[in-house]
Amino acid sequence: xxxxxxxxxxxxxxxxxxxxxxxxxxxxxxxxxxxxxxxxxxxxxxxxxxxxxxxxxxxxxxxxxxxxxxxxxxxxxxxxxxxxxxxxxxxxxxxxxxxxxxxxxxxxxxxxxxxxxxxxxxxxxxxxxxxxxxxxxxxxxxxxxxxxxxxxxxxxxxxxxxxxxxxxxxxxxxxxxxxxxxxxxxxxxxxxxxxxxxxxxxxxxxxxxxxxxxxxxxxxxxxxxxxxxxxxxxxxxxxxxxxxxxxxxxxxxxxxxxxxxxxxxxxxxxxxxxxxxxxxxxxxxxxxxxxxxxxxxxxxxxxxxxxxxxxxxxxxxxxxxxxxxxxxxxxxxxxxxxxxxxxxxxxxxxxxxxxxxxxxxxxxxxxxxxxxxxxxxxxxxxxxxxxxxxxxxxxxxxxxxxxxxxxxxxxxxxxxxxxxxxxxxxxxxxxxxxxxxxxxxxxxxxxxxxxxxxxxxxxxxxxxxxxxxxxxxxxxxxxxxxxxxxxxxxxxxxxxxxxxxxxxxxxxxxxxxxxxxxxxxxxxxxxxxxxxxxxxxxxxxxxxxxxxxxxxxxxxxxxxxxxxxxxxxxxxxxxxxx
Amino acid sequence: xxxxxxxxxxxxxxxxxxxxxxxxxxxxxxxxxxxxxxxxxxxxxxxxxxxxxxxxxxxxxxxxxxxxxxxxxxxxxxxxxxxxxxxxxxxxxxxxxxxxxxxxxxxxxxxxxxxxxxxxxxxxxxxxxxxxxxxxxxxxxxxxxxxxxxxxxxxxxxxxxxxxxxxxx
Numbered sequence: 192x193x194x195x196x197x198x199x200x201x202x203x204x205x206x207x208x209x210x211x212x213x214x215x216x217x218x219x220x221x222x223x224x225x226x227x228x229x230x231x232x233x234x235x236x237x238x239x240x241x242x243x244x245x246x247x248x249x250x251x252x253x254x255x256x257x258x259x260x261x262x263x264x265x266x267x268x269x270x271x272x273x274x275x276x277x278x279x280x281x282x283x284x285x286x287x288x289x290x291x292x293x294x295x296x297x298x299x300x301x302x303x304x305x306x307x308x309x310x311x312x313x314x315x316x317x318x319x320x321x322x323x324x325x326x327x328x329x330x331x332x333x334x335x336x337x338x339x340x341x342x343x344x345x346x347x348x349x350x351x352x353x354x355x356x357x358x359x360x361x362x363x364x365x366x367x368x369x370x371x372x373x374x375x376x377x378x379x380x381x382x383x384x385x386x387x388x389x390x391x392x393x394x395x396x397x398x399x400x401x402x403x404x405x406x407x408x409x410x411x412x413x414x415x416x417x418x419x420x421x422x423x424x425x426x427x428x429x430x431x432x433x434x435x436x437x438x439x440x441x442x443x444x445x446x447x448x449x450x451x452x453x454x455x456x457x458x459x460x461x462x463x464x465x466x467x468x469x470x471x472x473x474x475x476x477x478x479x480x481x482x483x484x485x486x487x488x489x490x491x492x493x494x495x496x497x498x499x500x501x502x503x504x505x506x507x508x509x510x511x512x513x514x515x516x517x518x519x520x521x522x523x524x525x526x527x528x529x530x531x532x533x534x535x536x537x538x539x540x541x542x543x544x545x546x547x548x549x550x551x552x553x554x555x556x557x558x559x560x561x562x563x564x565x566x567x568x569x570x571x572x573x574x575x576x577x578x579x580x581x582x583x584x585x586x587x588x589x590x591x592x593x594x595x596x597x598x599x600x601x602x603x604x605x606x607x608x609x610x611x612x613x614x615x616x617x618x619x620x621x622x623x624x625x626x627x628x629x630x631x632x633x634x635x636x637x638x639x640x641x642x643x644x645x646x647x648x649x650x651x652x653x654x655x656x657x658x659x660x661x662x663x664x665x666x667x668x669x670x671x672x673x674x675x676x677x678x679x680x681x682x683x684x685x686x687x688x689x690x691x692x693x694x695x696x697x698x699x700x701x702x703x704x705x706x707x708x709x710x711x712x713x714x715x716x717x718x719x720x721x722x723x724x725x726x727x728x729x730x731x732x733x734x735x736x737x738x739x740x741x742x743x744x745x746x747x748x749x750x751x752x753x754x755x756x757x758x759x760x761x762x763x764x765x766x767x768x769x
Numbered sequence: 770x771x772x773x774x775x776x777x778x779x780x781x782x783x784x785x786x787x788x789x790x791x792x793x794x795x796x797x798x799x800x801x802x803x804x805x806x807x808x809x810x811x812x813x814x815x816x817x818x819x820x821x822x823x824x825x826x827x828x829x830x831x832x833x834x835x836x837x838x839x840x841x842x843x844x845x846x847x848x849x850x851x852x853x854x855x856x857x858x859x860x861x862x863x864x865x866x867x868x869x870x871x872x873x874x875x876x877x878x879x880x881x882x883x884x885x886x887x888x889x890x891x892x893x894x895x896x897x898x899x900x901x902x903x904x905x906x907x908x909x910x911x912x913x914x915x916x917x918x919x920x921x922x923x924x925x926x927x928x929x930x931x932x933x934x935x936x937x938x
Contacts, residue, residue: 511835514828
């Protein structure tokens with residue numbers, strides 16, 4: 192055992208310092224270069240908050256723990272760095288759960304800290320005790336309960352490493368109150384050891400060679416790109432490979448933005464609400480290069496009809512994704528960036544001529560129909576409204592979404608030009624995600640406008656955090672596409688349940704302008720496209736959060752759409768479009 | 770879907786609290802059907818060896834192994850080849866022996882099966898028997914005519930034959 196005295200005597204650098212667990216936690220966060228924590232204090236977390244009183248780390252006081260987790264998630268997705276949230280034991284911890292599950296489904300690097308009752312009280316059903324380790328086991332990459340203060344620096348370092356490496360994901364650390372209070376010799380420089388955590392970043396050369404063989408022969412290649420491309424910062428590699436192959440790129444919801452959506456090879460969203468181009472061309476592909484995707488049911492529809500003629504190459508960093516939902520012909524377990532680069536290098540030497548004019552003219556033809564849907568039809572129609580909004584926003588503006596119709600309209604009609612500028616709850620589909628995620632994104636990127644495309648139903652699930660955005664000085668813009676309905680459910684009831692509208696009418700409540708004003712935010716209600724655009728310009732200049740209430744028809748549907756369980760080429764285009 | 774078979778998987782995991790919970794939580798979440806799971810210390814003090822028997826097709830088996838390997842407390846996972854594996858199970862069977870005839874019959878069967886009588890009471894015996902699952906099933910079948918009061922089985926534990934090993938060097 193090294194002691195400070197012993198080290199001094201031998202003239203070694205002093206690295207062990209005595210301090211409380213709470214202080215050591217914050218010191219480790221500082222060393223991890225954490226610049227924001229989203230949280231709410233409570234009984235079992237008071238020692239950490241007491242230590243925070245003396246520290247320079249920014250803490251954003253949220254008004255609901257779910258929002259703390261979503262804000263950390265939004266921060267992580269916008270910046271690519273680990274997002275940090277904090278809550279007390281019991282209800283504080285369980286309120287984080289939705290946010291953690293959301294980060295897990297979308298592979299977002301979040302580290303969550305929860306207070307816990309003192310060790311001696313664990314298992315006694317003590318006040319505000321809950322088994323958050325048991326609860327979060329299936330929704331975290333891993334979790335830890337600290338057993339003594341001296342473990343804290345190592346545990347936090349492990350959590351950050353695990354959360355941000357390989358396939359990213361949330362990690363939770365549970366801190367019994369006594370471990371926050373007790374003092375110990377802290378070692379901040381010790382290396383961490385994780386023998387059960389092995390990562391494979393490099394692609395296997397044999398599989399790369401097989402993939403190159405398929406891609407060289409391909410006549411109708413299509414790339415399907417997902418969140419993994421964004422997580423590994425591989426957008427430029429993706430675009431370069433697509434251009435080399437002259438292969439169009441369809442993206443999953445999580446992949447939106449990994450290729451600029453004004454690029455000639457960009458097909459847009461794929462799946463249940465995929466564009467006509469994506470949903471038509473993927474089933475026609477002879478070689479499908481899937482990168483950083485997990486073939487979720489919302490993307491593939493009926494798997495049999497997804498790409499029946501294609502040889503599938505699947506690149507993913509998580510070996511368990513290979514063959515989970517779709518069995519590939521060529522599996523490549525690797526980091527997307529390195530795999531795409533390896534493919535590019537070998538293809539660049541081998542590809543001679545690529546006769547693709549027929550295939551590419553088909554791409555352009557199918558894309559045209561989508562562009563027409565975005566043309567203004569007069570009135571406040573979401574597709575044209577979002578297309579016009581895009582023209583006002585700078586390229587690097589960040590858009591978050593809630594879940595439901597608002598999300599699918601935004602995914603289809605609000606183009607993303609850069610990775611990490613479109614942030615949406617893909618896997619879990621969490622209504623209420625977009626607004627707190629916007630707060631997190633704004634903290635990460637204070638210099639760009641952040642817009643939450645919301646629905647009236649979703650926004651009301653987390654609207655109390657208007658308080659944290661106003662008092663925390665974090666101005667974001669909320670566009671409420673207000674159909675006074677739980678719109679996506681209403682759409683399904685309209686299309687598949689014989690217009691039996693069961694429990695979807697929100698009856699024009701609340702008044703979003705008054706709601707915004709009650710929190711000290713700015714509220715506008717708009718009646719035309721011109722008023723909408725004026726309100727957005729106003730909001731972009733504002734130093735407080737702005738809520739723009741946009742009344743739209745409750746009968747409005749999101750199209751294109753594939754009926755649930757259907758083949759993705761069986762597209763419902765909507766009225767008059769057949 | 771491929772054909773269903775029974776597979777044996779051997780895993781070395783960290784010997785610390787919560788690891789078994791993580792594993793069983795993953796199995797239930799993924800809907801895997803685990804026939805038996807046995808756990809105990811391994812040749813290394815800080816490692817627990819877990820032996821699983823799984824019923825499913827090859828695709829399921831592949832997912833079980835990958836999902837296990839993904840857990841951070843799981844250090845190593847291997848599928849054992851049934852032809853080159855010693856797989857054993859231990860069972861304790863409490864058999865009703867109301868009269869001397871039944872008692873001597875049970876004792877005879879136990880000897881034939883190379884089991885042991887480990888508890889003798891007025892109206893019952895406990896037989897300890899080890900072997901592969903077929904042997905144990907056959908013995909239980911024989912005992913059922915006497916009346917079985919309780920059975921406790923450990924589940925399969927297994928090692929690959931010869932120098933082939935699942936261990937951390």
